[in-house]
Amino acid sequence: MSLALFLMTVFIWKNDQLYSPWIIVLILYVGIVSWGAFDLRLNFFMQSTTSVRKNVQQVAITFDDGPTPFTLEILDLLDQYQAKASFFCIGTQVVKYPMIAKQIIERGHVIANHSMNHPNKMGFLPSGQVVAEINEANHAIETATGKKVLLYRPPFGVSNPHIAKALHDCKLKSIGWNIRSLDTLSLTEDQIFARIAKKLSPGSIILLHDTSEKTVHIVKSLLIALKVNKLEAVNLEDFLNQKVYEN
Ligand SMILES: [Zn+2]
Numbered sequence: 001m002s003l004a005l006f007l008m009t010v011f012i013w014k015n016d017q018l019y020s021p022w023i024i025v026l027i028l029y030v031g032i033v034s035w036g037a038f039d040l041r042l043n044f045f046m047q048s049t050t051s052v053r054k055n056v057q058q059v060a061i062t063f064d065d066g067p068t069p070f071t072l073e074i075l076d077l078l079d080q081y082q083a084k085a086s087f088f089c090i091g092t093q094v095v096k097y098p099m100i101a102k103q104i105i106e107r108g109h110v111i112a113n114h115s116m117n118h119p120n121k122m123g124f125l126p127s128g129q130v131v132a133e134i135n136e137a138n139h140a141i142e143t144a145t146g147k148k149v150l151l152y153r154p155p156f157g158v159s160n161p162h163i164a165k166a167l168h169d170c171k172l173k174s175i176g177w178n179i180r181s182l183d184t185l186s187l188t189e190d191q192i193f194a195r196i197a198k199k200l201s202p203g204s205i206i207l208l209h210d211t212s213e214k215t216v217h218i219v220k221s222l223l224i225a226l227k228v229n230k231l232e233a234v235n236l237e238d239f240l241n242q243k244v245y246e247n
Contacts (some may be wrong), residue, residue, distance in 0.1 A: 040176030046164035054203035083233035090114035091137030098144035112151035130166035148246035177207035
């Protein structure tokens with residue numbers, strides 16, 4: 001499809017037929033494909049769970065890019081507020097902090113796959129390399145915790161046919177979000193918390209990163225807000241009501 005469009009564009013260009021409706025179609029096509037690649041909620045290339053219709057007062061707090069020493073502070077806060085969460089870990093971080101990965105499980109939370117290296121070019125890798133990224137991270141998590149994970153979150157939230165095929169081959173389920181905190185950007189803690197608070201509702205999946213002190217503070221505000229609103233933070237096993245490990 002993309003190749004055909006490209007060849008037709010070259011053909012039209014070479015023949016000096018700058019046919020404007022055609023150019024508009026091309027721009028629309030590129031726009032829609034790019035949007036589909038970066039917004040998991042569209043389920044454009046693959047199915048991702050981004051929220052769940054709930055008649056109980058539950059939300060899922062999820063953390064990407066750990067484990068790091070900040071994960072320990074977050075685990076303490078979660079214990080303090082009797083909340084459970086889910087951690088999409090990078091394989092290399094699990095190798096670096098295996099004891100923290102183990103604690104995630106021991107303290108009642110869920111651990112899942114967020115690729116081995118979180119490569120910037122994830123969206124451009126062939127499916128074989130995506131499979132390697134997934135398998136290596138699964139191996140690192142299993143070595144540290146004994147768990148064979150079934151959930152995956154695409155780095156950068158990027159999806160494309162290669163990633164869809166790799167997930168299908170590895171039999172993993174893609175989990176997105178419907179509340180993006182933007183906690184890794186240079187917004188203040190108050191601005192980030194306000195972004196989350198205004199969208200909080202039962203069935204939400206909240207995206208945070210256990211990689212900074214700023215997020216630790218935001219998590220504390222969030223846990224207080226959940227208590228006030230009588231919303232319970234549960235791990236993805238309870239939230240989705242399905243198996244999150246093979247063993
Ligand atoms: Zn990430």
